[in-house]
Amino acid sequence: MAPPAAKEPLRRGRAPAGAGRTGSASSGGSAFASALSAAAAAAGRKERAAAEDCEFSLRASFASRNLRVNMTVCGLLKNSREPVPLQSISVDVVVRGFVADVASELRYKNEENNPVEATFVFPLDDEAAVYAFEGLIGGTRIEAQIREKKEAQQEYEDALSEGRQAFLLEREANTSDIFTCSLGNLPPNGEATLKLRYVQALAPEPDGAVRFVLPAVLNPRYVPRGSEGGTVTQKIPRVARGELPYTLSLCATLESSHGVNRVESKCTLEPLRYTAEDRTAAQVSLAEGHQFDRDVELLIYYEEVHKPSAVLEAGKPGAESGSLMGDPALLVTLYPSLKSAPKPSLSATGEFLFLLDRSGSMECSSDSNNPNAPQRIQSAKETLILLLKSLPLGCLFNIYGFGSTHDSFYPESVEYTQQTMSESLQRVKDLTADLGGTEILEPLKAIYGQPGREGHPRQLFVFTDGEVFNTDEVIAEVQRHSSSHRCFSFGIGEGASTALIKGIARAAGGSAEFITGKERMQPKALQSLKKALQPAATKISLCWDLPPGLEAVLVGPGPQVIFEGQRSLIYAQIRGQHQSSGASEGSVVLQYVFQDQTCTETMKFPLQAEKQDRLPVHRLAARALLQHLEDAREKDEEKQRLALQTSLNSGVVCSQTAYVGVNTELGQPVQGPLVHRDIPLAYHGARMPLLRKRCKRGSPVLMACSAPMPSPAHYAAPMACMALQSAEDELEVSPAKEEPPLLRLVSLQNADGSWGLDSNLAGLLGLSEAEIKSKTPEQVAPNVWATVLAILWLHSKAAEQRDEWELLEAKALNWLQATAGSHLADCVETGNSVLGSSVSPQTLGL
Numbered sequence: 001m002a003p004p005a006a007k008e009p010l011r012r013g014r015a016p017a018g019a020g021r022t023g024s025a026s027s028g029g030s031a032f033a034s035a036l037s038a039a040a041a042a043a044g045r046k047e048r049a050a051a052e053d054c055e056f057s058l059r060a061s062f063a064s065r066n067l068r069v070n071m072t073v074c075g076l077l078k079n080s081r082e083p084v085p086l087q088s089i090s091v092d093v094v095v096r097g098f099v100a101d102v103a104s105e106l107r108y109k110n111e112e113n114n115p116v117e118a119t120f121v122f123p124l125d126d127e128a129a130v131y132a133f134e135g136l137i138g139g140t141r142i143e144a145q146i147r148e149k150k151e152a153q154q155e156y157e158d159a160l161s162e163g164r165q166a167f168l169l170e171r172e173a174n175t176s177d178i179f180t181c182s183l184g185n186l187p188p189n190g191e192a193t194l195k196l197r198y199v200q201a202l203a204p205e206p207d208g209a210v211r212f213v214l215p216a217v218l219n220p221r222y223v224p225r226g227s228e229g230g231t232v233t234q235k236i237p238r239v240a241r242g243e244l245p246y247t248l249s250l251c252a253t254l255e256s257s258h259g260v261n262r263v264e265s266k267c268t269l270e271p272l273r274y275t276a277e278d279r280t281a282a283q284v285s286l287a288e289g290h291q292f293d294r295d296v297e298l299l300i301y302y303e304e305v306h307k308p309s310a311v312l313e314a315g316k317p318g319a320e321s322g323s324l325m326g327d328p329a330l331l332v333t334l335y336p337s338l339k340s341a342p343k344p345s346l347s348a349t350g351e352f353l354f355l356l357d358r359s360g361s362m363e364c365s366s367d368s369n370n371p372n373a374p375q376r377i378q379s380a381k382e383t384l385i386l387l388l389k390s391l392p393l394g395c396l397f398n399i400y401g402f403g404s405t406h407d408s409f410y411p412e413s414v415e416y417t418q419q420t421m422s423e424s425l426q427r428v429k430d431l432t433a434d435l436g437g438t439e440i441l442e443p444l445k446a447i448y449g450q451p452g453r454e455g456h457p458r459q460l461f462v463f464t465d466g467e468v469f470n471t472d473e474v475i476a477e478v479q480r481h482s483s484s485h486r487c488f489s490f491g492i493g494e495g496a497s498t499a500l501i502k503g504i505a506r507a508a509g510g511s512a513e514f515i516t517g518k519e520r521m522q523p524k525a526l527q528s529l530k531k532a533l534q535p536a537a538t539k540i541s542l543c544w545d546l547p548p549g550l551e552a553v554l555v556g557p558g559p560q561v562i563f564e565g566q567r568s569l570i571y572a573q574i575r576g577q578h579q580s581s582g583a584s585e586g587s588v589v590l591q592y593v594f595q596d597q598t599c600t601e602t603m604k605f606p607l608q609a610e611k612q613d614r615l616p617v618h619r620l621a622a623r624a625l626l627q628h629l630e631d632a633r634e635k636d637e638e639k640q641r642l643a644l645q646t647s648l649n650s651g652v653v654c655s656q657t658a659y660v661g662v663n664t665e666l667g668q669p670v671q672g673p674l675v676h677r678d679i680p681l682a683y684h685g686a687r688m689p690l691l692r693k694r695c696k697r698g699s700p701v702l703m704a705c706s707a708p709m710p711s712p713a714h715y716a717a718p719m720a721c722m723a724l725q726s727a728e729d730e731l732e733v734s735p736a737k738e739e740p741p742l743l744r745l746v747s748l749q750n751a752d753g754s755w756g757l758d759s760n761l762a763g764l765l766g767l768s769e770a771e772i773k774s775k776t777p778e779q780v781a782p783n784v785w786a787t788v789l790a791i792l793w794l795h796s797k798a799a800e801q802r803d804e805w806e807l808l809e810a811k812a813l814n815w816l817q818a819t820a821g822s823h824l825a826d827c828v829e830t831g832n833s834v835l836g837s838s839v840s841p842q843t844l845g846l
Helices: 030-066 149-161 376-389 418-429 439-450 471-480 496-505 521-533 618-632 637-650 712-725 739-750 759-765 770-772 782-797 799-819 821-835
Strands: 086-096 097-109 116-123 127-139 141-143 145-148 168-170 176-185 191-201 210-214 247-255 262-264 281-285 296-302 309-313 328-334 351-357 398-404 407-408 457-465 486-490 511-516 538-545 550-554 567-578 585-593 597-606 657-662 674-678 692-693 700-702
Touching: 086 210, 086 296, 097 618, 127 176, 127 657, 141 657, 145 149, 145 637, 149 168, 149 176, 168 191, 168 521, 168 759, 176 191, 191 567, 191 618, 247 262, 247 296, 262 457, 309 597, 309 618, 309 799, 328 597, 328 782, 328 821, 351 376, 351 439, 376 418, 376 457, 376 486, 376 521, 376 739, 398 418, 398 439, 398 782, 407 439, 407 821, 439 692, 471 496, 471 657, 486 496, 486 521, 496 511, 511 521, 521 799, 550 585, 550 770, 567 585, 567 618, 585 674, 618 637, 637 657, 739 759, 739 782, 739 799, 759 782, 770 782, 782 821, 799 821
Parallel strands: 086 247, 116 674, 351 398, 351 457, 457 486, 486 511
Antiparallel strands: 086 097, 097 191, 116 176, 127 141, 127 191, 145 657, 168 176, 168 657, 210 296, 247 281, 262 296, 309 328, 328 567, 398 407, 538 585, 550 567, 585 597, 692 700
């Protein structure tokens, strides 16, 4: 490898030989180092890759047992008594309709005897537009400047070497949702405050809530074998939850012309306080004592949500006319309604591929605040069962699993029949998170290597906790095949990469969902399946109607996919001068073809531009353009140049830029060796119980390290793990929890939508098989009678989970209407009497 050029900036957190910068790691953690070394040595040169696969799980095994190892490596707990210069984080959020403008202040104090450099790595949403960074150091306010990244890094390093105070904000190279904030040369007893600002468009949830998330959880990202470099998440020290040495406060101001109804959160909030009599404005704050150890989620309910809107924002004063920042910027929000959409699940066409993350981290709890919550892998399995049961008879399907390796249920997609469904259902129930690391690229290549089938459009569903390093590479692979499929992605648990989950869905015209805390995965997954069963809208175009002298230039790609009721955002730059005194508004028409019908959505907007100090619409438009340019399949020089220019002109950070600020007014250089401190985050490691089980060779291994190990040398890392438990009693495997009644009923349904009349169904209904058979209406087949009873049970006992069984009910009703004939209404009446329910035939669409 060639040596770096003379002006190459230093790596964050590392000092060159002979420099006066010292690290913060100590000799603690020798047990881990010894175990890892033993694993590698035992594996030998040819087998060492297996030990590397186990390293990720090995780290988690140590950390999950709260070993107080003073090492700044990912997944290991750090000594919480070590000085941490970050004192507090204070966040102010202004949510106007569907746009959140966020100001986050980081307050530092150096309580050590030497000057300190503090590095804070934190997550942000993939769609956040970071547009400002400033510092208050020793009473001097310094506004950081956006620069080309290498130039900013060099300016920061030069300032540090000259004894000047400086601060730097940059984005991780391979992903758009991780940022690093560095503060250098903070003198002993010195104080500093750094403030960053970003803006983000918010999307409504299926229940109408507008969801704002301040992300705090940043899980370690797995680096696949053979990848060059590493990730900053590997260097982050971790402390036990509840032991973070800095505090978090958050105040949110909410504004909507349609009225604020309420705010919900899994975090403890102060009571909502209205600041306007008509309830169009309100404030809410986090309760005192909250730590930056879990995501802060606000679910904001307005009186009206799915209503089109338009905002025209005046350009930046002094900016060049004709530029994105100088001209007015328009944001149009539409909710297309596909009125002719067919009933879902009745079409037998389509190839449905399910790609399930089976890495070790999927053994984490689905709710980190609830120790009794199911594991992520268990929630994913239950969701897969519902999806399998909801597929239309005659379609094609396959199920893939991935970790350090990948596998599939079938060599290629198979037809959905009673036999293939039953086989797959049993295999899904037997799945475990036993495939090691998180390498998603290779299974995607394997999927795309399978030729598509004529008349069966491909739909890909990806379930993952998103802890991968090569995010950009994965998104590019999905985008290369975007013309042949749609991708629907699901981020499971706190800390799932928004860059990955949103990126692959955006690349292939699907939708992205996130499941955290107490949320159930099933309703969101079934909503996505409904979208997948919906025919694609094609020939999407925009038509503008503006007065003479004005021209609308689309910013970014515009709407690429349309789903029933899903929000479509349109950004445009309004160029020219308004020459007519009569016209006071313009309009945009979204046109598309759906099932051979041409559909239109029209939105009018006023031409009087609003003045906004922070220019949120302009920043969002710039972020949309940058996302389009940086998501491009081929990184050609022209697009890279345009992205760099857009970032520098708008102030919105991209992969090529960074913010840097230097205190040039400091008279005397800071003296003394510079001590480096990495700001810790809370540990959210995999809840990996050290449970022994037997592998194929009969040798005991740990479930935490249960990736496939075909040779004896591969047992090295698991055996090293096992040595840790010598002082502990062997843990017993906890008994499997009984399946919920809904899942039991769903598991009994046949592929054609019917249920069979047997003792399993009878037991679930609370009756005996003989009793049910004795009350079968005359001339009604047993499976028709059983299916009617199952549907009535769904309506009477599982009504609150309707989103989860709507598709399989539709399949059952379709089968009934083709089979039961004129006896169906009588069956419903008798069934109500047997079950003590009161479901009308009209409720079932009969």
